[in-house]
Amino acid sequence: MSTSMLRNNIALRAALRTAAPQATKAFSTTAPTRALATLPDLPYDYGALEPAISGRIMELHHTKHHQTYVTNYNTVQSQITDALSAGDTAAAIALQPALTFHGGGNLNHTLFFENLAPKNQGGGQPPSGPLAKSIETHYGSFEKMKTQFVAALAGIQGSGWAWLVQDNETGALGIRQYANQDPVVGKFSPLLGIDAWEHAYYLQYENRKAEYFKEIWGVINWKVAEARMK
């Protein structure tokens, strides 16, 4: 079309503009709000997981360790949001390890406490539905899966977690180690996590972590793990 037509024809230009495809907005243009985390309650008493995990450990783990991750996650997320609103990209990027650590700590502990249960709430009951089938497919048997899970836990060098995960593309199960508070994100979905940080067991098991990795199976909530499957 001749440019002189567009230059002289306001109506034509307006019509073209309206007909142009709208750029898809991938984000909200309203002001961001803060979604401050709060410490979720446990669905059981602190002492309810004994003798696998002592009441003192559960109380400290929840009210001190998890609470601190919640508090610090809220601080860090606010700092990041503020940095981004002020256009301070460098500051936001510098805060990312802290977000991974505290945000990951909050995610991990939330999932962990949910995937534990007292015996009288089904803790320790092996899975029976689709998760049981998938475990058999990928590991041969529930016992073989446990053996690999325990090996993964025992092999952590430093602080970390082992998770039964599901591959988001293939649906396949896997067992993976995550260092420090790195959360299960990206390629995998977390199904069941076990905390291998020393604070998770030291008051009761001291250096005998192999015992903890053996006893904890008695309080695993496989129903919750199965519900996390996709």
Add this chain to the structure above:
Amino acid sequence: MSTSILRSTTALRTALRTAAPQTTKAFSTTAPTRALATLPDLPYDYGALEPAISGRIMELHHTKHHQTYVTNYNTVQSQITDALSTGNTAAAIALQPALTFHGGGNLNHTLFFENLAPKKQGGGQPPSGPLAKSIEMHYGSFDKMKTQFVAALAGIQGSGWAWLVQDNETGALGIRQYANQDPVVGKFTPLLGIDAWEHAYYLQYENRKAEYFKEIWGVVNWKVAEGRMK
């Protein structure tokens, strides 16, 4: 020189060969031996560092944690030596993280237990010689150095250590965090280390690590630290 001369005179060729510079041998050609580590004794009783560190912690830390690093370091170093002797470079390289972890664990704990002392053996006595001067030069005062050291300890996310180190080139002091059992090697020399792994304090201080990072100064052996200066 004409090749016909070299070809025809054995004596000449021999003389040339003998005159050629010997390549300097940077390693022994005799068969390698194993230098198996043993657990060093503590220079004080397990209970001697109380109330800063409990006797139970010292006993477990020494007889279980440190001993395990010694045992596993010996296994790993033997596996590496064997892999290298059979020309299996890939296997030797694959063992490097394990050497860092167990070998580092042995180094770190050996240095750590040496740089602690009961009060009656000088534990907690501030330094007075060249180390004191250097601390004043680099930090302004002994207390300012302690403040930074404690901040480094408190900031560790996961398992690790904080060390007062000396720069091998400049002699300058520094405080550095090391993750897991990564030892102080390369650019820096370790002067004083403090273990921030949870097993170092949890039985006594539980989650209250700030208390541990405060109390431990009462049993630090600054004479040993000064002895490590270059």
